[in-house]
Amino acid sequence: MKIALIHATTTALNPIERAFYEEAPGVELFHFMDTSLLAMMEKSGSLTPEIIRHFSLLVNLAVQSEVDCIQLTCSAFNNVTTILQPLYPIKLFRSDEAMLNEALTYERIGLISTVKETPIALLSYLREKKPDILVESLVDPGTIHLLSQGRKEEHDKRIREMVYQIDGKVDVIVLSQYSMEHVATQLNPSVPILTAPRAAAKHCLAYLRGLPSS
Structure with a gap:
């Protein structure tokens, strides 16, 4: 299983990596990060076209890496999944x-x-x-x-x-x-x-394994 993780901050890396590797030691994780996103969100207070374009670039890179699904890790940007999901054939998961x-x-x-x-x-x-x-x-x-x-x-x-x-x-x-x-x-x-990391990892893995998830 290959999973892309899209981050807006470095502080999400360790919690989500630990959760995935403890739940599925053989999983392959691909990290895609843009640390300018949080500053952009704090300045605008909402999902602007510029923020959505930045996310699109990250999602495009993830899809090109032939991952099986994409997991966001920053809760402030969760609603971008509703906007972008129709554009991509693989599943995008909210962080929470x-x-x-x-x-x-x-x-x-x-x-x-x-x-x-x-x-x-x-x-x-x-x-x-x-x-x-x-x-x-x-x-x-x-x-x-x-x-x-x-x-x-x-x-x-x-x-x-x-x-x-x-x-x-x-x-x-x-x-x-x-x-x-x-x-x-x-x-x-x-x-x-x-807390979200372990729940997100379990949910994402259950989806990939074709199992019922919460």
Whole structure:
């Protein structure tokens, strides 16, 4: 199996690689990255034609590499899959599809994000599937950049503070960015914590194996 991973930040690399290799050690992963995308999104606040063109270039490269499917790893850009999927014969997966499907089994969802555009993409998916879903969203814009600045402890502390702020008000807590996955082990909230990398890997592999997936 050959899977393309499309990244907008370097912080997604380790979590998704680890998830895939632990679930399927023989899988071949092809990485395609454009680190200018996040800055473009933060400046525009939405999927502009320029952002979509950048993604098209990455998807084209992935398709030319003859991969079996494409997995996005940055939640802020998830809605680009709806735009681009009709143009390509292979499956494009959102970064958080499997995680959000699990979250939808709960009545009240708490979203924790470190990129201000992420809740827009996640909420559109959740409300398309379940219009009356109750969602409480907390976002600390730009916190994701602390990781690339070597300020991991500060990053993790901010995530923990948001989780404990929302704990008790919802039935499940979603850590929206792949870069937050490691913080889940530092928490002991009263409700379940969901992270995306492992769920995404399992979902993608199940699709390729022709198995039922969430």
